Amino acid sequence: MPGAMRQSTSNLELLTIYEVSKILGSSLDLQQTLREVLRALAYQLQMHRGRVYLVGEDNVLRLVAANGLSNEAAAQIEFRDGEGITGRILKTGMPAVVPNLAEEPLFLNRTGGREDLDEQVASLVGVPIKAAGVVVGVLTIDRISDEGPQGHFGSDVRFLTMVANLIGQTVRLHRTVAEERRFMMRETFRMQKELRPVAAPINDVVCTSPNMLEVMAQVHRVAPFKSTVLIRGESGTGKELIARAIHNMSPRKDAPFIRVNCAALPESLLESELFGHEKGAFTGAQKDHKGRFELASGGTLFLDEIGDISPNFQAKLLRVLQEQEFERVGGSKTIKTDVRLICATNLNLEEAVGHGKFRADLYFRINVVTIHLPPLRERRQDIGPLARHFVAKFAKDNGMALVMEDEALEVLNRCTWPGNVRELENCIERAATQSRDGIIRTESLSCSLNLCNSSVLFQYRTLGASVGGLAPSMGPGAINRVPPGRPGGPAAANAPKTPAMPAPVPEPAGAAAARGRPARRVVPRPLAGLRRRPAGGSGPPDPACPCPSRAPLPPQAPPPSPAAAPPPAAEVPLDEPESGSLRDRLLWAMERTGWVQAKAARLLGMTTRQVSYALRKYNIEIKRF
Numbered sequence: 001m002p003g004a005m006r007q008s009t010s011n012l013e014l015l016t017i018y019e020v021s022k023i024l025g026s027s028l029d030l031q032q033t034l035r036e037v038l039r040a041l042a043y044q045l046q047m048h049r050g051r052v053y054l055v056g057e058d059n060v061l062r063l064v065a066a067n068g069l070s071n072e073a074a075a076q077i078e079f080r081d082g083e084g085i086t087g088r089i090l091k092t093g094m095p096a097v098v099p100n101l102a103e104e105p106l107f108l109n110r111t112g113g114r115e116d117l118d119e120q121v122a123s124l125v126g127v128p129i130k131a132a133g134v135v136v137g138v139l140t141i142d143r144i145s146d147e148g149p150q151g152h153f154g155s156d157v158r159f160l161t162m163v164a165n166l167i168g169q170t171v172r173l174h175r176t177v178a179e180e181r182r183f184m185m186r187e188t189f190r191m192q193k194e195l196r197p198v199a200a201p202i203n204d205v206v207c208t209s210p211n212m213l214e215v216m217a218q219v220h221r222v223a224p225f226k227s228t229v230l231i232r233g234e235s236g237t238g239k240e241l242i243a244r245a246i247h248n249m250s251p252r253k254d255a256p257f258i259r260v261n262c263a264a265l266p267e268s269l270l271e272s273e274l275f276g277h278e279k280g281a282f283t284g285a286q287k288d289h290k291g292r293f294e295l296a297s298g299g300t301l302f303l304d305e306i307g308d309i310s311p312n313f314q315a316k317l318l319r320v321l322q323e324q325e326f327e328r329v330g331g332s333k334t335i336k337t338d339v340r341l342i343c344a345t346n347l348n349l350e351e352a353v354g355h356g357k358f359r360a361d362l363y364f365r366i367n368v369v370t371i372h373l374p375p376l377r378e379r380r381q382d383i384g385p386l387a388r389h390f391v392a393k394f395a396k397d398n399g400m401a402l403v404m405e406d407e408a409l410e411v412l413n414r415c416t417w418p419g420n421v422r423e424l425e426n427c428i429e430r431a432a433t434q435s436r437d438g439i440i441r442t443e444s445l446s447c448s449l450n451l452c453n454s455s456v457l458f459q460y461r462t463l464g465a466s467v468g469g470l471a472p473s474m475g476p477g478a479i480n481r482v483p484p485g486r487p488g489g490p491a492a493a494n495a496p497k498t499p500a501m502p503a504p505v506p507e508p509a510g511a512a513a514a515r516g517r518p519a520r521r522v523v524p525r526p527l528a529g530l531r532r533r534p535a536g537g538s539g540p541p542d543p544a545c546p547c548p549s550r551a552p553l554p555p556q557a558p559p560p561s562p563a564a565a566p567p568p569a570a571e572v573p574l575d576e577p578e579s580g581s582l583r584d585r586l587l588w589a590m591e592r593t594g595w596v597q598a599k600a601a602r603l604l605g606m607t608t609r610q611v612s613y614a615l616r617k618y619n620i621e622i623k624r625f
């Protein structure tokens with residue numbers, strides 16, 4: 001073949017290899033993937049009638065993907081070890097070339113379809129598919145020619161061997177995952193029989209509801225193994241806590257638990273954070289720096305927000321997970337790693353794979369054992385024990401006596417908690433800082449709940465619900481609705497108070513000392529523009545919202561005439577002032593995400609830089625926990 005011709009052929013082959021590797025990483029369905037690989041071979045390189053056979057446990061080759069053959073027809077075709085040309089490839093582990101099939105006595109023509117070739121000659125090239133040195137299948141293609149065998153079979157064999165290697169890796173990955181799944185299912189079945197409720201908090205995890213008890217049983221089951229665990233659940237449901245619990249119950253508990261928030265770092269930083277860098281790798285790299293993979297050696301690496309890493313970085317991570325080794329940025333030495341991986345995400349990874357945003361092969365790698373954390377609204381039994389746990393924790397951290405009224409607990413029980421356990425924890429902490437006598441009462445929750453409920457408010461607004469209909473659930477009046485005789489109770493109902501901005505409460509000295517930082521001033525903030533609707537406001541309370549104010553409001557004074565003096569803020573309908581809308585949403589998002597700007601940005605569909613700018617613009621003090 002002339003030089004130019006060979007050059008263009010190898011370029012085409014390279015392109016096809018690129019296509020094939022993309023196809024293999026793009027779908028969760030192995031058969032479908034293999035059919036597409038064969039289609040690409042036929043389309044790009046005129047390699048027709050492609051066939052992929054895989055070896056079963058009985059050492060029989062079965063056809064799993066074929067060009068131009070129905071699934072039913074393909075399912076019938078099999079070769080035993082040594083049978084026909086295909087069986088020989090399995091037996092010898094060597095490629096085979098048949099220049100003219102019509103003259104080959106070994107050819108069994110089991111798949112048929114070559115009868116209408118007339119004057120053309122069909123040749124066959126077949127190569128073994130190997131995984132970790134073992135033959136797991138056979139890939140064959142036909143070359144059809146008008147002029148007899150063309151004699152390019154050497155390059156065909158080389159090229160098909162590369163394709164077969166890629167297929168081998170994919171098959172191995174699918175089989176490993178399937179095996180681990182089967183193992184876990186057997187284990188789950190066995191352990192379910194022994195499942196007993198877990199009464200006391202384990203590793204600080206409070207759990208009394210049946211679904212959290214099941215989660216903890218799962219934690220017990222997976223902890224002893226090295227299997228990768230994927231923890232899924234909404235923001236604030238306790239994914240990191242569960243990851244730590246798995247580590248603490250594992251044989252690796254005395255080695256480090258290292259966490260990386262993948263969403264918080266741009267790709268270049270993430271790479272050097274995870275893999276480390278060598279001195280001089282980039283401007284500012286003044287000395288060698290160990291990455292988190294190295295720091296977690298012998299222990300557990302927790303990759304939080306794994307769904308947020310870029311496609312480019314997904315490929316890098318996949319390589320490390322497959323090969324268990326990596327190089328530091330700017331370094332050439334290969335470093336071996338021994339970490340147990342736990343990943344977490346609140347994204348729908350299957351959807352991301354479907355949209356091509358998350359690699360299917362990485363998905364398989366990390367989705368070995370999955371633990372789903374239910375949102376707090378689906379495990380209301382946990383609200384009381386969690387609230388008491390946070391009260392006790394605050395009291396202990398600050399060296400003070402603190403209790404919570406039963407009525408306050410009732411209020412908490414009726415909220416929807418879109419920010420989950422983190423929102424509940426923040427709410428209790430804010431209320432605790434306002435308690436002057438060591439008792440958390442319904443009233444002291446009000447300011448906290450303004451913020452908590454703002455998230456619900458935003459959800460309803462984005463759904464286009466009637467703002468008036470929300471008011472009883474959200475407004476401070478709702479929280480201020482307390483029994484007669486109490487400050488702010490029905491006796492004062494006709495003149496409800498606007499919740500005054502509470503004075504900054506100095507943080508108790510103990511807390512600051514415990515954190516090793518100077519004391520901060522906790523400034524509870526009522527939500528700007530959050531005002532109560534007038535009595536009889538339009539729109540029914542939403543039945544999905546169990547917040548306290550679903551009960552009817554006490555009678556209200558009629559709305560003032562336009563000529564009258566402006567009413568107190570609490571008397572005005574619950575419309576969001578135009579200028580305050582972004583501020584409200586910001587507060588909501590920051591509260592919901594535990595004041596992590598990157599997460600809040602994602603929730604709002606903004607960039608982190610935009611959120612940071614908006615926080616400054618609205619003069620919102622950033623809380624640090």
Ligand SMILES: Nc1ncnc2c1ncn2[C@@H]1O[C@H](COP(=O)(O)OP(=O)(O)OP(=O)(O)O)[C@@H](O)[C@H]1O
Pocket residue numbers: 204205206207233234235236237238239240241242304346386389421422425593594599
């Ligand atoms: N079952 C629980 N018992 C006690 N505390 C809990 C529980 N679940 C969550 N928490 C507390 O709630 C807060 C949020 O939990 P965590 O950070 O683990 O959530 P997450 O799901 O990882 O959130 P994100 O997705 O936003 O990273 C933490 O302070 C954690 O200690």
